[in-house]
Amino acid sequence: MTLHRILHRVSTWILPQSIVGILVATVSPALAGDAPPHWTYGGAANPSHWGELSTDYSLCEQGRDQSPINIQTPIAGSPQPLALSYGSTPLTIVNSGHSIQVNYAPGNKVKLGGEDYELLQFHFHTPSEHALDGNNAPMELHLVHSNAQGELAVVGVMIEVGDENPTIDTLWENIPPSGQTQTINGVMVNVSDLLPRNQSYYSYSGSLTTPPCSENVQWNILTETVEISEEQVEAFMGLYPVNARPLQPLNGRMVESHRR
Template identity: 40%
Template sequence: MKLQSFKVLLVAMAVASATSIQAAEWSYEGENGADNWGKHFATCGEGVNQTPIDIKGTVKAELSPLQIDYQGKVREVINNGHTVQANVEGKNQLIIDGDTFELQQFHFHTPSENYIGGKQFPLEVHFVHANADGQLAVIAAMFKTGPRGNEAFNTLLAKVPEKDQIQPLQDDLNPADLLPREREYFRFNGSLTTPPCSEGVRWFVMREAQAGTEQQIDSLHQVMGDNARPLQPLNARVVLE
């Protein structure tokens, strides 16, 4: 397979990880809701390393700093009916375990899917990366409500399209603007949080929650509704911090 073709495949795979799967309809409630995903996507029901989780009972470890180098920008914003997703362009890399992952897209969940110490947040952002072998790594950042919001949200919210529409973003928006300054994190092995719930995903959840105004967070919630998968069992996994 040519390199360019392989890159296209990676992008398609990453987009599918947070968008609709054409093989079967799914949603967050009702007949096709999360409780029934396993009927059409076996791993959603039978997997033992599923995400999201409640992050607690962590184990202390010497975690290497995340080497996040986002130099690119958001190219377009998509409303696919499940989430609001931002596709990116340019050099946007995550280096971890000596391996380089390219940022494919980031998207939103209201409320948060992962919990920290039993606490759910009103908003969670997932930054989906892929390496040259097609392995995935996700950085998750939480948002809480506060009097001062995130300026990057204003740029993004001004371009949120209607369902099943794509809106180009002309303004420069660096994905790093939606990450906290402090980069301490929790780490665990998990899965995609949407069908097909594929496992083997490296998860890095930022410990510091950022602030967004109630209006900013409500604006996203009005578009997406509740799009958080229920918590999954930790089973034999260890969460490092």
């Protein structure tokens, strides 16, 4: 094992095991030889090669429970609601080089199966990563949560073109340069303003859709969509024309539908 390789392994082990740690690590100024391998959506490091870029990314190639998936023929699950309770957060916005992300202040939770998951951050993909009956939406919003054990749950929302959304305007107006994070004094946002009224959802067990593609991520995709304007979609695509991982095989997994 080369020194470079050892240094990289050590840096990987000491990263916090949360999604915030993983995402922040990709935007921190890298010490020479210390950065996680660079991955992209196009070019030589595109999603079909993620698993070859690092042994830390091997699940991207060898995992059996990967995300995103095409949601088709779900089975009926319990009608339990997603107990979402999100307040406002001071706007801390990250241009990670992979997406636009908003980091959330502590204390905002979703209850899943009787257990609390705290909202860490939300971010966007274009086009949508998940598909419904083979159809993609123009964009997809991911709300990333963690429980006390560090297990992850993501709430996904399909974004269609329609009416302008004022919260999206606030976000897009405050995007920092690539690789940077900024907190905007005096500006608050509430992710509830980006959610549909009806919170019926599909659930399945999957993975992170970015390296290292870690599994045992509890996915909850809302069945109702939200709208943002065509200009707002185009503004995002001006920075990130495509930042979606292709669909992954279901491998016998069940998708449950939870209606309310």
